[in-house]
Amino acid sequence: xxxxxxxxxxxxxxxxxxxxxxxxxxxxxxxxxxxxxxxxxxxxxxxxxxxxxxxxxxxxxxxxxxxxxxxxxxxxxxxxxxxxxxxxxxxxxxxxxxxxxxxxxxxxxxxxxxxxxxxx
Numbered sequence: 001x002x003x004x005x006x007x008x009x010x011x012x013x014x015x016x017x018x019x020x021x022x023x024x025x026x027x028x029x030x031x032x033x034x035x036x037x038x039x040x041x042x043x044x045x046x047x048x049x050x051x052x053x054x055x056x057x058x059x060x061x062x063x064x065x066x067x068x069x070x071x072x073x074x075x076x077x078x079x080x081x082x083x084x085x086x087x088x089x090x091x092x093x094x095x096x097x098x099x100x101x102x103x104x105x106x107x108x109x110x111x112x113x114x115x116x117x118x119x120x
Contacts, residue, residue, distance in 0.1 A: 016058050023051070085110040 030037050067074055089110030093103035
């Protein structure tokens with residue numbers, strides 16, 4: 001008999017290890033032959049959704065338990081992400097004398113500086 005918990009954990013570990021390899025392989029192919037991916041360019045938002053969802057699948061119950069046990073670092077991260085970073089973006093935009101459109105873009109970028117969404 002097999003333990004169902006062990007099988008699930010093996011699948012999760014496999015997904016965690018295979019996902020970065022698939023992304024790197026796709027990036028390499030796209031770099032070497034950019035015309036290959038032109039037909040799917042219109043689906044960038046949907047593909048980004050799949051990638052971000054896949055990244056979320058790598059979270060485990062112990063990860064979430066750690067957040068519940070130590071919420072202060074998460075709270076501080078959220079404050080920095082959505083208060084300090086956009087405020088810093090406004091200051092940089094004013095310092096550089098950027099246009100209103102560029103300022104809005106910089107504030108948006110300042111709100112999401114990490115992860116896959118920042119590359120869009």
